[in-house]
Amino acid sequence: MTISHFGAVLLFSLCISVVFGITQRSEPRMMVRFGAYCFALFVVGTIVASWAMWLIRH
Amino acid sequence: MGTETNTARVAGEKSSLPAIVLIAGWLVPGAGHLILRKWWRGLALFAAIAMMFGVGLALQGKIYTPNTGDLLDVLGFAGDLGGGVLYLLARLLDLGHASVQVTTADYGTKFIVVGGLLNLIAAVDAHSLASGRKRS
Numbered sequence: 062m063t064i065s066h067f068g069a070v071l072l073f074s075l076c077i078s079v080v081f082g083i084t085q086r087s088e089p090r091m092m093v094r095f096g097a098y099c100f101a102l103f104v105v106g107t108i109v110a111s112w113a114m115w116l117i118r119h
Numbered sequence: 120m121g122t123e124t125n126t127a128r129v130a131g132e133k134s135s136l137p138a139i140v141l142i143a144g145w146l147v148p149g150a151g152h153l154i155l156r157k158w159w160r161g162l163a164l165f166a167a168i169a170m171m172f173g174v175g176l177a178l179q180g181k182i183y184t185p186n187t188g189d190l191l192d193v194l195g196f197a198g199d200l201g202g203g204v205l206y207l208l209a210r211l212l213d214l215g216h217a218s219v220q221v222t223t224a225d226y227g228t229k230f231i232v233v234g235g236l237l238n239l240i241a242a243v244d245a246h247s248l249a250s251g252r253k254r255s
Binding site for chain 2: 062064072073077079080084087
């Protein structure tokens with residue numbers, strides 16, 4: 062199996078967000094919201110960190 | 120007398136349920152929630168954790184073994200062990216690799232370790248639900 066870096070980020074973030082959403086909240090609606098929040102933070106955080114490393118390198 | 124016996128049995132069942140749920144949740148991802156009849160939560164947890172483990176193996180991730188002297192390997196083994204039956208199956212079927220051989224395999228290794236750690240979180244959550252520490 063081959064996977065791109067961004068594909069790995071999306072898959073990793075999705076799986077973790079599902080578990081975090083279910084385990085860290087009690088109400089189903091809040092689970093979905095917290096899961097989506099975690100997913101967005103993971104993806105956006107990774108992109109920001111990637112650009113930061115690129116800027117440091119250049 | 121009969122009522123007392125029944126009450127004692129019910130109390131005994133209540134006290135043992137959290138432990139059963141914790142162990143079942145560790146052995147099989149999502150099983151703790153399924154025992155508590157949280158059907159979609161259990162299935163979603165199983166899907167997410169099994170997917171992480173499966174993708175990790177497909178990426179040729181490393182499966183840690185217990186008897187290496189390296190501290191990082193010990194921590195990796197602890198994370199892998201959190202996968203419960205998934206880890207045992209991977210060891211029995213000789214899945215995964217003993218060492219990282221390609222670049223993406225490092226991702227695979229992390230997928231497997233994090234999948235195991237997530238399973239521990241899910242098992243503790245099931246325990247909290249069973250003991251009443253977490254509502255619904």
